[in-house]
Amino acid sequence: xxxxxxxxxxxxxxxxxxxxxxxxxxxxxxxxxxxxxxxxxxxxxxxxxxxxxxxxxxxxxxxxxxxxxxxxxxxxxxxxxxxxxxxxxxxxxxxxxxxxxxxxxxxxxxxxxxxxxxxxxxxxxxxxxxxxxx
Numbered sequence: 001x002x003x004x005x006x007x008x009x010x011x012x013x014x015x016x017x018x019x020x021x022x023x024x025x026x027x028x029x030x031x032x033x034x035x036x037x038x039x040x041x042x043x044x045x046x047x048x049x050x051x052x053x054x055x056x057x058x059x060x061x062x063x064x065x066x067x068x069x070x071x072x073x074x075x076x077x078x079x080x081x082x083x084x085x086x087x088x089x090x091x092x093x094x095x096x097x098x099x100x101x102x103x104x105x106x107x108x109x110x111x112x113x114x115x116x117x118x119x120x121x122x123x124x125x126x127x128x129x130x131x132x133x134x
Contacts, residue, residue: 016041020116021048022124026099034110036101042066047090049122054109057081057101064095083107 009029016025023043030037042064059066060078067090068079081087083104103110112118 011039017115018117020119020122021046022122024048026114028114031111031114034103036099036111036114038099038114039096040099041096042089042091042094044094045092046094048088050086050088052084052086053081053101053111054083054107055101055104055111056083057099059100060098062096062098064091064093066091066095066097083109 011027011029014027014029016027019026019040023046025041025043027039027041028036029039039062040059047067058078058080061073061075063075066073066077066079069087073079083106101111101114116122
């Protein structure tokens with residue numbers, strides 16, 4: 001059996017990319033054969049609106065507190081997101097997690113756009129200052 005060099009990427013060589021959510025960025029380390037492997041960063045108080053996907057996701061928290069469907073999770077936690085499972089993410093003070101997206105076991109649907117930009121930019125989730133209190 002002959003061995004050969006494998007495909008490898010160093011995170012230091014991968015730039016942060018914009019996503020459809022304001023102040024949420026990814027470092028896309030691999031996207032092939034219907035599987036995404038990325039680091040996702042939420043800056044400051046941030047999150048997503050309720051949504052779902054037809055593919056499966058695994059997310060491993062590296063730093064920060066992530067609230068998923070109202071339940072808080074911290075570093076070292078792996079969260080399994082089955083396909084077609086509605087979810088909402090809130091990140092009160094910023095954080096990073098590893099995201100793995102793969103074809104759904106029951107749907108066969110694979111991710112197509114790691115940034116989500118194919119769906120257009122999402123509405124801002126920043127809290128607006130009350131002009132009356134300024």
